[in-house]
Amino acid sequence: MSTSSALRQSAKAPIKVYGLGGRYAHALYAAANKQNKLDVVDTELTTLQNTLNQNEKLAAFVSNPSVNKQNKLGVLQDFAKEQKMSDLSSNFVALLTENNRLNKLKDVLSAWSQIMSAHKGEVVCNIKTAKALDSSQEKQLREALAAFVKKGDSLKINTEIDPTILGGMVGEIGDKYIDMSVATKVKKMTQLISEAV
Template identity: 45%
Template sequence: MATFRGAGLLVRQFSTTAVREKLAELPLKLYGVNGRYASALYSAAIKEKKLDVVHKEINAFMNLVETDPKLKDFLASPANKRAAKRDAIAKIAKSQKYNNLTANFFNVLSENGRIQLSTNIIAAFNKMMSAQKGEVTCVVTTAKALGSAEEKELKAALQGFAKSGKSLIIEMKVDPALLGGMVVSIGDKFIDMSIASKMLKYTNVIKVAV
């Protein structure tokens, strides 16, 4: 019960006022509501030595929500009261045998009217886990899907940009609006090499000249 209350208090502090309790060292600084809740859960899990367990359980919960349209709509609807959502989450936690820290975290989200943000908060938590493992997310967006040989060559080239001790987790996306070229996002760095951006640049130059 002490762990339950401690984690709940920590998250509430994050969502309302400055945190007075010192957090465990975080591998990544995240901001906003999602970042604050994710950081609070990560810190509590580190202190309780349940990081891997919590990581596994919250992602299992996210997968459950994403694959159950009725549950997803129920949790997202503002028409449903917090108490109803809290009770539903409690039943899920019991049936899935979540540990107290995980169950309490979702309970606090329900009580604070934040359960509809759970997917985004879990995504933020996953970013922290990747950072802890030395993983850096790299998102490559192209106008059309690359061939297997091209994609393999590109990924090999991008891995060369990873700092010592770090590994790139490369995600490929397609956006026809780019027209051609690509957009690469590595960590907090963003490189736009798309034809669309070049056209916009030239259009702006022409407008200024005219």
């Protein structure tokens, strides 16, 4: 009894991610953990995510509801063979296809990424800037953000360029949200001026 309880605990994800994507990601985490294939599956799903990000035609094909699921399954099985994906990953993608959930693949992959970041002790930080940071700015940012990370955890910084923020930066680190964008400052100033008139 205590052994099966310990197995259930070890298969439990380090964080809870909600929604449909979270449910599928948690199920995959439990199966991969049980088979000691977390790193393998993580690498394979990262490859799938990168491929979908880079190949717009494939991403559109996979998420198109008018395409027959058998056609999607054939294309994804060919991709899995080409990438030499494990049975666990290829069967998982086949399950999503069979259940007509490929339109939620982005949510599933996002939930998986969150779970694996927590598993690896990574603190994910999403940063938006109006233009790309140079290496010295990136170094300063990393040093400033390191203060938010507990000892033993590592920092994983995802950067995104968003010209609509005009300048400055918008960031999310863990459950904290920081908005130091020029666009927000302009909006606040405009609101103060219009209230004063």
